[in-house]
Amino acid sequence: MITVAIPNGLVHLAESKAICPNCKREIPFDDIESKFMKQNNFTIKMKCTCGEIIGVSQDFRGDYIAFKL
Numbered sequence: 001m002i003t004v005a006i007p008n009g010l011v012h013l014a015e016s017k018a019i020c021p022n023c024k025r026e027i028p029f030d031d032i033e034s035k036f037m038k039q040n041n042f043t044i045k046m047k048c049t050c051g052e053i054i055g056v057s058q059d060f061r062g063d064y065i066a067f068k069l
């Protein structure tokens, strides 16, 4: 869990579970978040450091899931 302080209290965010299907690297939460902010989509495409293009989506709990495109 990641706890973020906001003016009215604290918000608990689910930690990223996005693992690259190719190299098994855990995609940093910040990387995903910044890409999601630029798009209105619930699924984004991003490139892992291994060079694999992967899709990242959110499940019903708000956890990030990475998958092979």
Ligand SMILES: [Zn+2]
Binding pocket: 020, 021, 022, 023, 024, 025, 048, 049, 050, 051, 052
């Ligand atoms: Zn990778």
